[in-house]
Amino acid sequence: xxxxxxxxxxxxxxIIYYSYNFIDSGKCQELIAxxxxxxxxxxxxxxxxxxxxxxxxxxxxxxxxxxxxEIFPAEKYYEISLYKYYxxxxxxxxxxxxxxxxxKYLKEFPDTERAELTRKRIETMKKF
Numbered sequence: 815x816x817x818x819x820x821x822x823x824x825x826x827x828x829i830i831y832y833s834y835n836f837i838d839s840g841k842c843q844e845l846i847a848x849x850x851x852x853x854x855x856x857x858x859x860x861x862x863x864x865x866x867x868x869x870x871x872x873x874x875x876x877x878x879x880x881x882x883x884e885i886f887p888a889e890k891y892y893e894i895s896l897y898k899y900y901x902x903x904x905x906x907x908x909x910x911x912x913x914x915x916x917x918k919y920l921k922e923f924p925d926t927e928r929a930e931l932t933r934k935r936i937e938t939m940k941k942f
Contacts, residue, residue: 837865843878847885856882856889863898876902897928909939 836842846859859882866875879899882891900915916936920929 837862843881847881850885856886856891859886860891860895863895867898867902872902872906893923893926896922897926897932900932904935904939909942912936913939 842862843859846855846862849855859878863875863878863882866872866878876899879895879902882889882895883899886892886895896915896919900912900919903915904912913936916932916939919932920936923929
């Protein structure tokens with residue numbers, strides 16, 4: 815019984831390790847980009863960006879959202895990806911670039927629920 819438990823733990827550990835390595839190395843992002851014409855690709859790329867936010871690798875998340883903006887401009891994930899692309903820069907980057915990204919978001923999506931928050935944050939950044 816104990817031997818089966820060890821084999822199970824080793825198998826699960828190996829799956830987790832190789833999955834994390836696949837995602838962290840950028841191979842997953844490359845795979846999604848190569849299959850950009852598939853229906854699952856925009857959602858997979860978006861959720862990959864969310865994954866990197868969760869594990870606090872915001873630079874990688876920002877890179878992925880930028881890819882979404884370039885590769886999938888006509889998808890439903892474009893609006894939220896543009897917002898998150900702006901938001902990550904506002905949180906961790908330069909104010910000038912964040913203002914630029916925020917203004918782009920406001921220009922493309924002036925009537926969304928996030929637009930007022932973006933306007934207020936840009937005004938605050940401009941004051942300081």
